[in-house]
Amino acid sequence: MMYTLSRTIVASAAVMMVSGCLSTAPVLGGSSGNTITGAAGGATAEGQNSALENCEAPLGTMALFEDTARPWWNRFYTDYPQLGSTLPVLRLMIQQSNCFVVVERGTAMKAINAERALAASGELRESSNFGAGQMVSADYTVSPSVQFAAKTGGAGGALVGSLLGSVGSAIAGGLKRNEASTTLLLIDNRSGVQVSAATGSAKNFDFAVFGGLFNGGFAGAGGYSSTPAGKIVTAAFADSYNQMVKALRNYKGQEVEGGLGTGGKLTVQ
Secondary structure, three states: OHHHHHHHHHHHHHHHHHOOOOEOOOEEOOEEOOOOOOEEEOOEEEOOOOOOOOOOOOOOEEEEOOOOOOHHHHHHHHHOOOOOOOHHHHHHHHHHHOOOEEOOOOOOHHHHHHHHHHHHHOOOOHHHOOOOOOOOOOOEEEEEEEEEEEEEEOOHHHHHHHHHHHHHHHHHOOEEEEEEEEEEEEEEOOOOOEEEEEEEEEEEEEEOHHHHOOHHHHOOOOHHHHOHHHHHHHHHHHHHHHHHHHHHHOOOOOOOOOOOOOOOOOOOO
C-alpha cells in the first residue's frame, strides 16, 4: 500500500516536471520555504517570507561589509558572474526582521557625501537641514561569506528511477541538487569583539528532462532554472540569519576575569 502510494506521488511529480515545472523550491536548512521576497519600510515589512525570524524591537544599528578581497568572493563571482553583490538581499532580509536598523556604509555613501559637500559649499537652501552630528553610528558590522555553492547529484534520482522504470530513469538522469552553505559574522564596532557567528544551508533540485530533449520548450521556466545559484545562496543566507537571531535572543556577553584584553587567563612565562 505504501509502495503504491509513493509510486503515485512520484509519478505525479514526474508529470509536473514534464509539464514544465523544472525545479523545486529552495529548502532553508531543514524546513521548507522560499527565498527572500517583498519589501521593508521602517519597522514595517510587506510580502516577507514567513520563515524569516523577526524581533519585537531592534537590537542596535548595523552596517554590512562584503570583503571582496576574500577568496570566496572571487571564486563565487567567477563561477556565477550573473549574480551581483550579496548585500542588497541581506539588507532587505535584516530590515524585514526588525532585529537591526541598517545604516549605509557602502557605495551610496558617495551620494551622501556629495550632498553634504553641496551643503558645506552653501549651494543648498538654508532649510535643507544638513549639518554635522546627524549621521547615525553603526553599533555592529555583519560580514557575509559563501562557503560553497555547487550543483551535485542527488539520491532522489535513484528513487525516481526505481519507482517509474524507464521514464523515471530518463528523468532521474537529469536530476541535480543545488546546494549552498553560508556564514554570517557579527562584530561589535566599538570593541572589535565578535558577538555572534552563524552558518546556514539550503538546497533544491533541478530537472533536465530526457537529457535536455525538451529544453527549448521550457525556456520560460523561470528564475529557479535560470539562476539556481542566486536562489539557493539567498535561502542559505536566510537560514544563517535565522540561526543568528535565535542565538541573539538568548544573548549573554562573554566575560573574562580581569576584563577583556588585559592578558587573559592563559598566561605565558
